[in-house]
Amino acid sequence: MSGPNNGVMVVLEATAGRLSDVSLELISLGKDVANSLGGPLVGVLIGASDVALTAVGCDIVDCYVDFGTIGYSSEMAVTALSARVEAIRPRLLLAPTGTLGLDLCSALSVAFDATLASYVVGLSVDAGRIQATSQLYGGKLLADCDLGDGFAIACVVPGSAVALQLGVGDVEVSNHSLDAIVGSLAIEPGIRHEPEASGVDIVAAELLVSVGRGIGASANLEVVQELADALGVPMSASRPVIDQGWLPKPHQVGKSGKKVKPKVYLSFGISGAPEHLEGMRQSEVIIACNTDPNAPIFKVAHYGTTLDLFDLVPELVELVEG
Ligand SMILES: Cc1cc2nc3c(=O)[nH]c(=O)nc-3n(C[C@H](O)[C@H](O)[C@H](O)COP(=O)(O)OP(=O)(O)OC[C@H]3O[C@@H](n4cnc5c(N)ncnc54)[C@H](O)[C@@H]3O)c2cc1C
Incomplete structure (x- = not known):
């Protein structure tokens, strides 16, 4: 990949037509970093097509068609995301520490020779360099790390930022298809089981x-x-x-x-x-x-x-x- 731009790319997850809570937290974190770097915030939604995309809080939303019709495989998700990283060349990619993030981040880090910070609970920018705070030993220690001035990936712990309250706004949306990728996969995608829906928000509770x-x-x-x-x-x-x-x-x-x-x-x-x-x-x-x-x-x-x-x-x- 040629040198990165100053944008931040956020991997968004959605279930039952709405973005997950952690996606809204990542948008909040990503907005702050993108503002400090002076670049756009790009959301990449992989695997869902039924999400209202007018109010996601990003400048651009890149989305791939629904996994529901195709099934899921790590290889497919990594291949799809790699294509978007190549095209957009962000400075920082944010993904949630969860099934999707853990599945994608290490593979992307190897593919792009990118610095990877795991269990991130805070991000900032200092003189153009991205700084991350990560949990160690189950949160007993916090480590500050300099992610440098190249392309970096941060896998963020859910609950590390206040979720962005979405307003209605226009967003540039570009759609992509997984069809071309599916044909080239070594492993056939399998069924993806969605987590149970629940009205409970334990993160917001006081x-x-x-x-x-x-x-x-x-x-x-x-x-x-x-x-x-x-x-x-x-x-x-x-x-x-x-x-x-x-x-x-x-x-x-x-x-x-x-x-x-x-x-x-x-x-x-x-x-x-x-x-x-x-x-x-x-x-x-x-x-x-x-x-x-x-x-x-x-x-x-x-x-x-x-x-x-x-x-x-x-x-x-x-x-x-x-
Ligand atoms: C990779 C990994 C990820 C994990 N992720 C999580 C996670 O996200 N969340 C999580 O919670 N755990 C997680 N665990 C499991 C974790 O290691 C513990 O096994 C788990 O937290 C123990 O749960 P517990 O305290 O409810 O049960 P126990 O450790 O069995 O404790 C039960 C407690 O109840 C007390 N007790 C019993 N009866 C009473 C009573 N009548 N009144 C008052 N007290 C009573 C006992 O004294 C005991 O201390 C993870 C483990 C691994 C390896």
Whole structure:
């Protein structure tokens, strides 16, 4: 690739006709960097065609036709994105740390010999050089890195920026087809399973009631749900609760879930494994309930109790309901 322009390219994801929350966060981050560099913000939407594209907050949207009709393969997504990188020559490419970003970023970094920063939680520009802050060791350490003045890729942790509130505006949209790419693939694309839809936005919540494996069984969730309802807030959860199908995936906090920063994070029956802490340790106030006094959650909690959650939660509900 010849030298990059000063634009920023954002990989956008969409499900059920709307951009994902992390896409809106990436647009926010990308806008700031593009403004500092003095280049355009280009959104590349791969694999969806039914998204309203008049208000995505980018200067240009490049989109490929729906994966739904073709199926998904990493090779196809990387080939499609590589063609757009070649054509647009951005200075920085932003993708979410998630299935799509993890699938694409390392392959693109090798293909373009680009600097790759993973688990990015912040970006800035200093004297024309892009600077990234990345999480290490599940968020225990933050590392500042200079991404240099060539083409760089940043894989950004969901929840690292405030999602852009979209207004209605015109955007230059160019459509591309995957047909030519499909013919040249070594591996036939397979079915792509969309995540379950959910009206819950745990990232935007100022107070979260979060539950872990200590709840014991799906039927017991009701106990904590009552508290969440009394407080009028969403319920979030650790991964085992999601893996067992007790709550849908959009409720998961942590490394492979969402990163949340509420004013208050109330946790019940969560041990505080590094992968969970990575998603919530930046909450302003953490309150933990865990019967094990040695549970690691107490190392990050501002307030804690070793009461049994089944004794404490009903009392809290009574207090809240007055
Ligand atoms: C690559 C990778 C990614 C991962 N991503 C995530 C992620 O995104 N999010 C995530 O959460 N985890 C993630 N994990 C899993 C993580 O390592 C832990 O296994 C998980 O966080 C543990 O969940 P937990 O705290 O609910 O369960 P446990 O560790 O089993 O803890 C349950 C806690 O409940 C307490 N307890 C039990 N009964 C009660 C009671 N009656 N009252 C009060 N307390 C009680 C126990 O003392 C215990 O500490 C990931 C792991 C890997 C390897």
